[in-house]
Amino acid sequence: RAPMQTLEFFVSAPGKVILHGEHSVVHGQVALAVSLNLRTFLQLQSTSSGEVHINLPNIDTFLSWEITALQSLLAGCKDADLLKRLREFTRISEDSTDTRSMAVLAFLYMYLSVFAESLASITVSVWSELPTGAGLGSSAAYNVCLSAALLSARGNISNPLTPQQESARWSKEEMELINRWAFMGEKIIHGNPSGVDNAVGTWGGFLRYHAGNISPLSWVPVLRILLTNTKVPRSTKVLVSGVKDKINKFPSVLKPVLESVSAVSCVCEQTLTEMAERGPSAEHYNILEELIDINQHHLNVMGVGHSSLDTLCRVTLARGLHSKLTGAGGGGCGITLLRPETDTSVIQSTVEELKACGFDCWETSIGAPGVQQHSSAALSQHILKILSSY
Amino acid sequence: RAPMQTLEFFVSAPGKVILHGEHSVVHGQVALAVSLNLRTFLQLQSTSSGEVHINLPNIDTFLSWEITALQSLLAGCKDADLLKRLREFTRISEDSTDTRSMAVLAFLYMYLSVFAESLASITVSVWSELPTGAGLGSSAAYNVCLSAALLSARGNISNPLTPQQESARWSKEEMELINRWAFMGEKIIHGNPSGVDNAVGTWGGFLRYHAGNISPLSWVPVLRILLTNTKVPRSTKVLVSGVKDKINKFPSVLKPVLESVSAVSCVCEQTLTEMAERGPSAEHYNILEELIDINQHHLNVMGVGHSSLDTLCRVTLARGLHSKLTGAGGGGCGITLLRPETDTSVIQSTVEELKACGFDCWETSIGAPGVQQHSSAALSQHILKILSSY
Numbered sequence: 215r216a217p218m219q220t221l222e223f224f225v226s227a228p229g230k231v232i233l234h235g236e237h238s239v240v241h242g243q244v245a246l247a248v249s250l251n252l253r254t255f256l257q258l259q260s261t262s263s264g265e266v267h268i269n270l271p272n273i274d275t276f277l278s279w280e281i282t283a284l285q286s287l288l289a290g291c292k293d294a295d296l297l298k299r300l301r302e303f304t305r306i307s308e309d310s311t312d313t314r315s316m317a318v319l320a321f322l323y324m325y326l327s328v329f330a331e332s333l334a335s336i337t338v339s340v341w342s343e344l345p346t347g348a349g350l351g352s353s354a355a356y357n358v359c360l361s362a363a364l365l366s367a368r369g370n371i372s373n374p375l376t377p378q379q380e381s382a383r384w385s386k387e388e389m390e391l392i393n394r395w396a397f398m399g400e401k402i403i404h405g406n407p408s409g410v411d412n413a414v415g416t417w418g419g420f421l422r423y424h425a426g427n428i429s430p431l432s433w434v435p436v437l438r439i440l441l442t443n444t445k446v447p448r449s450t451k452v453l454v455s456g457v458k459d460k461i462n463k464f465p466s467v468l469k470p471v472l473e474s475v476s477a478v479s480c481v482c483e484q485t486l487t488e489m490a491e492r493g494p495s496a497e498h499y500n501i502l503e504e505l506i507d508i509n510q511h512h513l514n515v516m517g518v519g520h521s522s523l524d525t526l527c528r529v530t531l532a533r534g535l536h537s538k539l540t541g542a543g544g545g546g547c548g549i550t551l552l553r554p555e556t557d558t559s560v561i562q563s564t565v566e567e568l569k570a571c572g573f574d575c576w577e578t579s580i581g582a583p584g585v586q587q588h589s590s591a592a593l594s595q596h597i598l599k600i601l602s603s604y
Numbered sequence: 605r606a607p608m609q610t611l612e613f614f615v616s617a618p619g620k621v622i623l624h625g626e627h628s629v630v631h632g633q634v635a636l637a638v639s640l641n642l643r644t645f646l647q648l649q650s651t652s653s654g655e656v657h658i659n660l661p662n663i664d665t666f667l668s669w670e671i672t673a674l675q676s677l678l679a680g681c682k683d684a685d686l687l688k689r690l691r692e693f694t695r696i697s698e699d700s701t702d703t704r705s706m707a708v709l710a711f712l713y714m715y716l717s718v719f720a721e722s723l724a725s726i727t728v729s730v731w732s733e734l735p736t737g738a739g740l741g742s743s744a745a746y747n748v749c750l751s752a753a754l755l756s757a758r759g760n761i762s763n764p765l766t767p768q769q770e771s772a773r774w775s776k777e778e779m780e781l782i783n784r785w786a787f788m789g790e791k792i793i794h795g796n797p798s799g800v801d802n803a804v805g806t807w808g809g810f811l812r813y814h815a816g817n818i819s820p821l822s823w824v825p826v827l828r829i830l831l832t833n834t835k836v837p838r839s840t841k842v843l844v845s846g847v848k849d850k851i852n853k854f855p856s857v858l859k860p861v862l863e864s865v866s867a868v869s870c871v872c873e874q875t876l877t878e879m880a881e882r883g884p885s886a887e888h889y890n891i892l893e894e895l896i897d898i899n900q901h902h903l904n905v906m907g908v909g910h911s912s913l914d915t916l917c918r919v920t921l922a923r924g925l926h927s928k929l930t931g932a933g934g935g936g937c938g939i940t941l942l943r944p945e946t947d948t949s950v951i952q953s954t955v956e957e958l959k960a961c962g963f964d965c966w967e968t969s970i971g972a973p974g975v976q977q978h979s980s981a982a983l984s985q986h987i988l989k990i991l992s993s994y
Binding site for chain 1: 854857858864894902918
């Protein structure tokens with residue numbers, strides 16, 4: 215391995231939403247997860263400070279450590295012990311689930327594991343467009359960025375960006391490595407993650423998830439959407455167990471509904487494939503809209519709807535736009551499909567009305583690329599300014 | 605048969621709503637039809653006028669015929685020709701579906717068929733609490749009343765009311781006869797009716813309807829409801845064919861939904877039976893509410909919802925009350941379950957808000973008795989006044 219040279223680069227990874235199949239995926243049915251083009255951006259700089267810096271302005275966290283102190287942590291440490299030593303070193307207790315602590319732990323674990331015997335002075339700054347704790351895969355986007363940046367900096371994978379390019383992707387094999395390390399970070403943060411979020415952050419596009427198997431769909435279109443965060447707090451655990459209770463209470467009523475959701479995912483997958491192969495038509499969008507409506511009704515049957523989500527559906531439908539909750543439901547986030555011909559003025563007035571309801575709302579897209587390396591030219595001034603201010 | 609004596613009596617029959625299974629019943633699934641305690645009242649008086657009078661104040665129809673003229677119609681007439689002769693006589697064309705014409709035709713057909721060779725001078729006045737053309741079985745309630753009154757007046761069935769009683773029912777065999785004649789009236793009015801509406805009008809209570817078989821549930825509770833007519837006009841034919849198209853478009857998605865609706869009907873039937881056997885509990889009402897919500901979502905999946913029905917559901921849910929459309933959907937009527945403990949003030953404010961939305965709204969019940977004979981003491985002054993003013 216070549217010794218690390220002075221370098222600076224940027225990477226980004228997308229968030230994720232569940233397009234179809236939330237909840238029923240828990241009961242063995244097919245789900246479609248998809249990249250959300252609200253991205254997390256990371257800047258990595260090599261320095262000669264003899265220190266490691268991490269800056270996470272979203273969560274107001276700015277920390278640094280002496281390389282020598284970290285080096286001594288590694289002395290005689292087996293892989294299995296590293297996390298335990300790190301918890302002692304950072305004084306983060308075993309049962310902590312606090313966002314800041316988890317982010318720091320995942321960073322230090324990945325940094326020490328990847329660089330191991332030759333720790334380098336680096337400064338890592340991360341900024342995300344994604345809200346945290348909203349079921350949008352913000353931790354996975356963070357872990358994918360960390361994994362890609364640290365592996366590249368260490369030379370375990372290439373720096374795919376050539377001087378002429380603004381953005382570039384890694385090879386399939388390199389992405390598999392990025393995904394594996396990101397999954398480690400997810401395990402540190404979440405304990406027992408499904409692996410869907412980091413897969414979406416890595417591969418982007420649409421992924422089919424069924425009975426533990428994750429498979430990317432090849433050739434899918436990018437679809438414009440509104441993402442709305444109702445900001446109604448919810449507990450995924452409580453919602454998931456509520457659905458389970460309902461299935462046990464009315465099995466003959468609920469089991470066909472789970473089947474129907476699975477069929478919605480499959481018809482959607484088929485439609486997306488057709489859109490990519492033959493080019494999208496108005497009828498394709500009609501089908502996508504019908505499927506969104508059907509699934510939203512099914513999620514209401516499962517008992518994971520919420521009046522705030524009904525409001526989202528009503529406000530958007532009044533303008534001919536179709537919405538469904540995404541993720542756990544009971545509040546949380548919803549997505550609204552925009553058609554290619556949907557007018558900017560319609561989008562603006564919809565966003566305004568949703569904001570007037572107290573919601574956060576973004577115009578963005580789904581199906582965008584996964585993890586990428588960028589030159590500074592590829593990034594907006596806004597993001598560059600945030601990342602380079604540390 | 606005894607010659608008819610001078611008499612005056614009253615009969616009434618309930619309307620109907622579909623509690624569960626509308627639309628999916630067309631595709632071979634189980635439905636539950638139930639009597640609606642908005643009733644049609646009939647007064648029959650024997651007279652010596654030598655005329656037959658029919659008074660239908662709801663549809664502003666007041667007609668009379670000379671017995672002798674009607675008698676000549678019957679001369680040498682075979683059963684199969686009677687309807688044709690009646691159309692000529694009343695100048696109602698073959699393709700007429702106008703409510704007044706159909707009501708008159710059904711009356712004259714039933715009167716002439718039942719009395720046959722010994723036509724009697726009678727005056728029949730009918731008044732209904734049911735709106736017409738709203739899918740609430742108003743024509744069946746009319747036909748059941750006509751059938752019961754004419755058969756009783758002719759002596760083909762008993763007059764079950766004893767002097768001490770306010771209301772009385774006929775025997776099972778007599779009700780079967782009433783139902784058969786009412787079905788003839790339904791055929792004249794609707795061409796090809798399912799027979800469910802006249803069965804509900806005759807038997808009352810709850811009926812299970814599956815693949816053409818109609819079976820009354822024994823021992824069911826009477827449930828308080830609000831009945832709301834959104835007054836949004838809809839075409840049953842268009843809605844039914846829309847559901848069919850949707851099933852053909854997305855069979856894998858829609859077929860499980862039809863199954864789930866069937867299961868809703870069956871769980872509901874089971875719950876009603878338990879309520880009658882063990883006495884109703886709060887948990888029984890919880891289940892009935894959950895089933896109403898689930899079915900309403902399923903009907904939305906089938907594409908037969910409407911924003912007016914969403915409004916009904918939202919307005920009632922804001923007060924903890926659960927609603928679903930009943931019948932064809934796309935507007936039309938909805939039912940809202942009231943719990944035994946639901947406060948009068950809550951009901952009143954709900955009714956007021958629904959009326960403010962432009963809807964008609966009645967506090968009534970489902971599961972009430974079918975056709976009955978009444979003394980004048982059993983009827984409200986309001987109804988007596990209307991019926992006896994002709």
